[in-house]
Amino acid sequence: MQQNANAASPASTNAWSAAYSPSDHDRLILDWRAGRLAADTVLARLRHWQAVTTDVAVRSRIASDRISVAWQVGQPNEAVVAAQDVGVAALTAYALGPLAAAARAARNLPLQGQAVQRRIALEPQAFDARVQEALWLIDSGSHDAAQRAVDALNARATNTSERVAVLELRAVSQFGDGLFQAGLVGALLFNPDRAATPWAIAGSFAALFLPYSLLGPFVGALLDRWDRRQVLIVANFARLLLMIGVGALLATAASDRPILFGALIVNGFTRFVSSGLSAALPHVVPTQQVVSMNSVATAVGAVSAFLGANVMLLPRWLLGAGDTSAAVVIWLAALPVALALWLSVRFHRHLLGPDDSVRAVHGSVTYAVVTGWVYGLRSVINVPTVTATLTGLAAHRMVFGINTLMVLVLVRHGGGEHVAGFAVTVVFVAAAGLGSFLANLVMPAAVRRWGRYATANGALAIAAVVQLCGAGLQIPVLIVCSLVLGTAGQVVKLCADSAMQLDVDDALRGHVFAVQDSLFWMAFIIAITASAAVIPADGKSSALMASGAVIYLVGLALHATLGKRSRTSGTV
Numbered sequence: 001m002q003q004n005a006n007a008a009s010p011a012s013t014n015a016w017s018a019a020y021s022p023s024d025h026d027r028l029i030l031d032w033r034a035g036r037l038a039a040d041t042v043l044a045r046l047r048h049w050q051a052v053t054t055d056v057a058v059r060s061r062i063a064s065d066r067i068s069v070a071w072q073v074g075q076p077n078e079a080v081v082a083a084q085d086v087g088v089a090a091l092t093a094y095a096l097g098p099l100a101a102a103a104r105a106a107r108n109l110p111l112q113g114q115a116v117q118r119r120i121a122l123e124p125q126a127f128d129a130r131v132q133e134a135l136w137l138i139d140s141g142s143h144d145a146a147q148r149a150v151d152a153l154n155a156r157a158t159n160t161s162e163r164v165a166v167l168e169l170r171a172v173s174q175f176g177d178g179l180f181q182a183g184l185v186g187a188l189l190f191n192p193d194r195a196a197t198p199w200a201i202a203g204s205f206a207a208l209f210l211p212y213s214l215l216g217p218f219v220g221a222l223l224d225r226w227d228r229r230q231v232l233i234v235a236n237f238a239r240l241l242l243m244i245g246v247g248a249l250l251a252t253a254a255s256d257r258p259i260l261f262g263a264l265i266v267n268g269f270t271r272f273v274s275s276g277l278s279a280a281l282p283h284v285v286p287t288q289q290v291v292s293m294n295s296v297a298t299a300v301g302a303v304s305a306f307l308g309a310n311v312m313l314l315p316r317w318l319l320g321a322g323d324t325s326a327a328v329v330i331w332l333a334a335l336p337v338a339l340a341l342w343l344s345v346r347f348h349r350h351l352l353g354p355d356d357s358v359r360a361v362h363g364s365v366t367y368a369v370v371t372g373w374v375y376g377l378r379s380v381i382n383v384p385t386v387t388a389t390l391t392g393l394a395a396h397r398m399v400f401g402i403n404t405l406m407v408l409v410l411v412r413h414g415g416g417e418h419v420a421g422f423a424v425t426v427v428f429v430a431a432a433g434l435g436s437f438l439a440n441l442v443m444p445a446a447v448r449r450w451g452r453y454a455t456a457n458g459a460l461a462i463a464a465v466v467q468l469c470g471a472g473l474q475i476p477v478l479i480v481c482s483l484v485l486g487t488a489g490q491v492v493k494l495c496a497d498s499a500m501q502l503d504v505d506d507a508l509r510g511h512v513f514a515v516q517d518s519l520f521w522m523a524f525i526i527a528i529t530a531s532a533a534v535i536p537a538d539g540k541s542s543a544l545m546a547s548g549a550v551i552y553l554v555g556l557a558l559h560a561t562l563g564k565r566s567r568t569s570g571t572v
Helices: 004-008 022-033 039-054 057-073 076-087 094-104 109-122 127-139 144-155 162-189 200-225 228-251 256-283 287-311 313-319 323-345 366-372 372-382 382-413 418-471 476-502 504-533 542-566
Strands: none
Touching: 004 144, 004 418, 022 039, 022 057, 039 057, 039 076, 057 076, 076 094, 076 109, 076 372, 094 127, 109 127, 127 372, 144 476, 162 200, 162 228, 162 256, 162 287, 162 323, 200 228, 200 256, 200 382, 200 504, 228 256, 228 323, 256 287, 256 476, 256 504, 287 313, 287 323, 287 418, 287 476, 313 323, 372 504, 382 418, 382 476, 382 542, 418 476, 418 542, 476 504, 504 542
């Protein structure tokens, strides 16, 4: 490992004669992306490898990266030479866009046409591919065809159908997710046939979310490698079948363990869907509209999840609070998931990315999955805006874990475990959901007025004060606190999403979103487990509530310090 790391450094030019390896190639590209290597060093290494390697697939990969790097640093002739050495047909898709641009800059019209036509054959729905086609037609003197291409681009630019389709899919998917999660909560925590102590509650949440938290970056590796449309199709189909199975387990009065295991896998596939949709958003929305559209998409998802969660109240009221009612709720959740599957099929291939503009992960799918943690974490660390907002988000999720356990224990101790208790819990969820919705309304305006950095700082400061106000543990006050904390937490979440969508390259965006998901749930589970160890039987602990304010202040300090590094760059 140390030898390979040295081979990727600028000082180790004597290692250039070493045999090519995919890991050395990956490390070279990652060092380039992180700014640790100069472009000339990277290009020299790639030229050397391309000259000494005879394997056709390897040469294609090397030439593709050589073209991408050369175009980024303004060396179009270098890109042209690399392409001519292996042929356009041998190049991977991510190199074709840079090659078309480089060939145009080098006034090589035949090569420009080959690159454009090859890319359109592989990605017929890619908007920028059609832009390059129009430019090539103009350059070649085909004015009538160029005009038709420009007219088609103008029509597509004003067409909102793709954005609407993404919103429809998010709404339907999260409606089903909200219904499924509410059904599980009712089945396991507010069921006369099942008991739930603080440790049991913490254990249930851990069983549901901790394993996925550890596997999340591997999901990101696949989202950055596979057509995200195909990922959405497979994930929705899998969770449809699994939801039916979980409902069957409840109907047959199975123990908690197989139900939790089934729910664990369902949630894993749900994260494929949620992370995939977040990573795909910049592909259907102009860059200047990403922040606003992200707020809209999040608001639509939150409202849908809330509505889905409340639908479960009807069968619970009609059929009681037992396993039969819970099974019916889970089967009902399968219906919107089936609709989400159909909506996923409607997207064109490659429309949702990844575009592979600067692919950093090569080799087999297994290799990409195994290295998912590494690339995801490196990408987070290398982008200060993402690092900062994720620390603030982690603080919020830890406090949310503390508050979730306290509310559940307080409500159950109040004597309404099955009906009234669940109703009070729904009120808390509704308050937090309303807060999240309000955040989606105010966040775009706040960012335009103060920027992402100051907006997130303000949200964390307000959250700390509000958390302290709830230390009296009065239910009405806690409900109001839940609303305000839902707003503040969602503002921080939207700032984090925007940082990842705007400041991270598409080739690694899925990795980073999966890391966020892992951090999201790991912080939650760590906090709820630690709280279970100290919370009294009746849930009344002002000190535990106040500790949440301290966590918010720590998150604020970290965000303010880490985010300040990017403040002057205009990216925050």
